[in-house]
Amino acid sequence: xSYYLQLLLNGVIAGAVYALxxxxxxxxxxxxxxxxxxxxxxxxxxxxLALMFSSPPVSLPLYLAVIPAIVLTAVIGLSQDWFxxxxxxxGSPITLLIASIGLSYMLRNVLRLIWGxxxxxxxxPPARAFExxxxxxxxxxxxxxxxxxxxxxxxxLLLTKSLIGxxxxxxxxxxxxxxxxxxxMPKVSAVVWTLASVFAAAGGIxxxxxxxxxxxxxxxxxxxxxxAVLLGGAGNVWGALLGGLFIxxxxxxxxxxxxxxxxxxxxxxxxxxxxxxxxxGIFGLLTGVR
Amino acid sequence: xxxxxxxMILALxxxxxxxxxxxxxxxxxxxxxxxxxxxxIGAYVSALLSQAGVPVSAAMLCALAAAGIAGALLAVPALRxxxxxxxxxxxxxxxxxxxxxxxxxxxxxGPMGLPGIPRPAWIAPGVDGMPAYLLFTFLAAVGTFxxxxxxxxxxxxxxxxxxxxxxxxxxAFGKNILLFKVKAIVAGSVLAGWAGTLWAxxxxxxxxxxFTLTETMLVLLCVVLGGRGTNWGPVVGAIAVVxxxxxxxxxxxxxxxxxxxxxxxxxxxxxxxxxxxxxxxNGLIPEHRRKNA
Amino acid sequence: MAVHGxxxxxxxxGVTGLVGPNGSGKSTLFHLITGxxxxxxxxxxxxxxxxxxxPPHAISRLGLIRSFQHTRPLPFMTVLDNLIAAAPGQTGELxxxxxxxxxxxxxxxxxxxEKARGILRLLDLLPLADELAGRLSYGQQKLMELGRILMAxxxxxLLDEPTAGINPTLIRRLxxxxxxxxxxxxxxxxxxHNMPLVAKLCQQVFVMDSGELIFSGTPKQARExxxxxxxxxxxxxxxx
Numbered sequence: 001x002s003y004y005l006q007l008l009l010n011g012v013i014a015g016a017v018y019a020l021x022x023x024x025x026x027x028x029x030x031x032x033x034x035x036x037x038x039x040x041x042x043x044x045x046x047x048x049l050a051l052m053f054s055s056p057p058v059s060l061p062l063y064l065a066v067i068p069a070i071v072l073t074a075v076i077g078l079s080q081d082w083f084x085x086x087x088x089x090x091g092s093p094i095t096l097l098i099a100s101i102g103l104s105y106m107l108r109n110v111l112r113l114i115w116g117x118x119x120x121x122x123x124x125p126p127a128r129a130f131e132x133x134x135x136x137x138x139x140x141x142x143x144x145x146x147x148x149x150x151x152x153x154x155x156x157l158l159l160t161k162s163l164i165g166x167x168x169x170x171x172x173x174x175x176x177x178x179x180x181x182x183x184x185m186p187k188v189s190a191v192v193w194t195l196a197s198v199f200a201a202a203g204g205i206x207x208x209x210x211x212x213x214x215x216x217x218x219x220x221x222x223x224x225x226x227x228a229v230l231l232g233g234a235g236n237v238w239g240a241l242l243g244g245l246f247i248x249x250x251x252x253x254x255x256x257x258x259x260x261x262x263x264x265x266x267x268x269x270x271x272x273x274x275x276x277x278x279x280x281g282i283f284g285l286l287t288g289v290r
Numbered sequence: 291x292x293x294x295x296x297x298m299i300l301a302l303x304x305x306x307x308x309x310x311x312x313x314x315x316x317x318x319x320x321x322x323x324x325x326x327x328x329x330x331i332g333a334y335v336s337a338l339l340s341q342a343g344v345p346v347s348a349a350m351l352c353a354l355a356a357a358g359i360a361g362a363l364l365a366v367p368a369l370r371x372x373x374x375x376x377x378x379x380x381x382x383x384x385x386x387x388x389x390x391x392x393x394x395x396x397x398x399x400g401p402m403g404l405p406g407i408p409r410p411a412w413i414a415p416g417v418d419g420m421p422a423y424l425l426f427t428f429l430a431a432v433g434t435f436x437x438x439x440x441x442x443x444x445x446x447x448x449x450x451x452x453x454x455x456x457x458x459x460x461x462a463f464g465k466n467i468l469l470f471k472v473k474a475i476v477a478g479s480v481l482a483g484w485a486g487t488l489w490a491x492x493x494x495x496x497x498x499x500x501f502t503l504t505e506t507m508l509v510l511l512c513v514v515l516g517g518r519g520t521n522w523g524p525v526v527g528a529i530a531v532v533x534x535x536x537x538x539x540x541x542x543x544x545x546x547x548x549x550x551x552x553x554x555x556x557x558x559x560x561x562x563x564x565x566x567x568x569x570x571x572n573g574l575i576p577e578h579r580r581k582n583a
Numbered sequence: 584m585a586v587h588g589x590x591x592x593x594x595x596x597g598v599t600g601l602v603g604p605n606g607s608g609k610s611t612l613f614h615l616i617t618g619x620x621x622x623x624x625x626x627x628x629x630x631x632x633x634x635x636x637x638p639p640h641a642i643s644r645l646g647l648i649r650s651f652q653h654t655r656p657l658p659f660m661t662v663l664d665n666l667i668a669a670a671p672g673q674t675g676e677l678x679x680x681x682x683x684x685x686x687x688x689x690x691x692x693x694x695x696x697e698k699a700r701g702i703l704r705l706l707d708l709l710p711l712a713d714e715l716a717g718r719l720s721y722g723q724q725k726l727m728e729l730g731r732i733l734m735a736x737x738x739x740x741l742l743d744e745p746t747a748g749i750n751p752t753l754i755r756r757l758x759x760x761x762x763x764x765x766x767x768x769x770x771x772x773x774x775x776h777n778m779p780l781v782a783k784l785c786q787q788v789f790v791m792d793s794g795e796l797i798f799s800g801t802p803k804q805a806r807e808x809x810x811x812x813x814x815x816x817x818x819x820x821x822x823x
Contacts, residue, residue, distance in 0.1 A: 095567045097374050102563025105507055109556030261393040268386045275379045276367045445675030452668050459655045461639035464671030
């Protein structure tokens with residue numbers, strides 16, 4: 001029993017990070033109605049930039065290095081929209097999708113160009129494990145949980161209390177109407193991409209702290225994030241959060257029944273089955289775009 | 291000289307692969323981002339059977355059948371969703387296939403892959419057999435081209451284009467769009483499997499690492515660059531992509547810089563895809579240059 | 584716009600009209616009949632066939648064919664090809680037949696070509712046969728739509744606002760064609776806002792308002808029916 005609870009605990013922690021990714025992805029989808037493959041690179045670039053700022057010659061302590069890393073990732077995210085997606089918004093959604101695939105591949109290879117393909121890690125003292133009545137959790141994992149909670153709480157406040165949050169929700173409901181009603185599209189656009197990038201970068205850094213960095217890290221997690229987005233209903237922020245938790249827990253529990261090599265299979269299966277049987281997700285409202 | 295033969299064979303194999311995707315993507319408007327799975331199914335089935343002693347030609351035929359059946363099995367559920375969600379569903383399918391190949395070591399030897407795949411009986415192994423294999427793939431590519439041209443120039447191809455342009459109108463005129471789409475996917479899958487077998491028996495070693503999202507992106511690039519919805523488009527695109535990919539080996543690059551070559555190529559490939567979408571979404575050969583049925 | 588409690592029968596009348604203010608559910612009714620919208624409750628019969636649960640392409644194959652409110656040409660194909668593409672049940676659409684029965688496919692293709700030319704001649708569009716459909720005027724496209732419907736060999740044609748947005752000359756040509764079709768035994772069910780045209784063409788007319796059927800009878804009776812007048816005037820008052 002305690003074995004399963006440990007897995008559950010691991011799952012919640014992993015799920016918290018997936019929730020961060022999923023929330024960013026679903027924000028973009030909710031407002032712009034397209035799936036950004038290059039979101040994966042926002043995750044990996046966040047991590048690698050943190051590595052860069054915490055290594056020579058800059059050598060900031062890690063907790064400071066994350067700041068420029070996240071800021072720069074937001075710049076990358078905003079640039080994606082400004083230079084490529086915004087001009088293509090008038091076109092067919094499939095053009096956007098293919099462009100995002102190309103962009104993702106490009107950004108991933110810039111990463112490989114600069115840092116190579118080998119695994120890298122943050123140079124930290126070995127993780128200290130805390131024990132709570134038989135269950136183990138590392139300091140890093142606690143940090144992941146705490147950070148994710150913090151970010152999500154800020155998001156909640158932003159979406160419900162602030163004006164820009166309300167504009168965002170209005171835009172997600174109806175893009176054209178919101179524009180006509182005077183919601184500033186460039187502003188909403190900027191907020192959405194910034195949020196998505198910040199969350200992606202934060203999650204990427206946390207992941208890299210827990211495991212390691214490699215150029216494909218974003219891609220693997222993008223699929224999990226997408227599964228979470230679908231579970232919660234594309235465009236539904238709280239659904240994405242719950243979806244992320246679900247995926248994290250399901251993945252980690254699956255290790256008890258299947259070979260660990262099939263861990264990723266969980267999110268694949270979730271996506272495939274949901275698309276076929278419930279494209280609106282468990283809580284969802286929206287369906288796919290032609 | 292050998293290297294030139296190698297590049298030409300690769301270009302021809304990729305032409306078949308690209309033509310098969312174009313049938314689904316360019317003509318039927320189906321964004322099948324999991325197409326590489328059928329390439330892989332063709333490769334694995336043919337490799338496993340021929341390693342078990344089945345004559346290569348029989349193994350190839352079985353591989354084609356397997357790819358077609360897999361295509362039908364994917365098509366029926368996946369076509370319940372449309373557009374970009376269909377793209378995701380097919381993409382995920384390809385990843386599931388790759389994961390199964392990685393994990394079911396008893397069958398596929400997992401990440402180690404399958405070495406020593408035999409050549410067809412009439413072709414010598416290794417470098418000696420390359421000119422014969424070039425002829426083989428050339429004939430295969432020509433055959434595929436002729437087949438696809440017949441298909442797309444026919445009422446079937448015309449119906450596919452109608453479905454691509456305006457599904458409702460197609461339905462209003464009695465076309466069973468689901469059936470047409472399934473047929474297009476099965477045909478495309480069989481041909482992708484064909485390309486897969488050609489490749490497996492040429493390169494004689496395959497592993498799951500050969501069937502990733504990168505390969506999906508590359509074949510997508512071939513189709514999009516060359517021009518979807520035309521017959522020559524994917525061929526031109528495949529030749530361009532393969533030659534560019536391999537030609538860099540001829541450049542005198544200092545040893546210290548070789549590790550930059552692959553990422554730079556990757557940046558260019560991705561960049562080309564983006565630029566094409568932004569500037570020339572119709573690719574090098576636009577579909578509607580002349581009126582045709 | 585939901586359609587509720589509509590019960591109507593076309594019987595043997597040549598041309599039947601469906602009129603009503605905007606948003607009364609006329610197009611929705613067409614979508615329901617032709618299978619593009621799903622029927623929540625009720626049944627639809629075409630001759631002996633119950634078509635309420637059939638997919639659109641099956642309904643079309645039975646001879647019940649529709650046009651759409653806005654023209655939908657295939658702009659990059661010629662007018663002739665647009666017509667040929669619309670013919671259902673082509674042997675050449677079956678992959679195996681392409682390779683095993685090429686002669687028959689070729690023959691069918693020629694027959695369809697001849698048939699298409701004949702229809703274009705009927706519609707006075709023959710000079711435009713090799714023109715790209717995207718280059719036609721709106722009115723010509725509407726006539727082409729009718730041509731496509733005729734290629735499918737219909738028994739009942741549903742026309743959704745066929746004369747909207749076209750000039751009087753083309754309207755006259757359209758009316759001519761409709762008369763000739765009636766002579767051949769093809770029935771027409773049309774949605775129209777052009778009242779004088781409805782009065783001239785239709786033997787029977789149905790009036791809808793807010794998703795319900797409020798009247799059925801001859802056009803003359805409809806003009807004098809208080810409920811009908813109220814539906815139109817009332818709608819205008821709301822709009823004003």
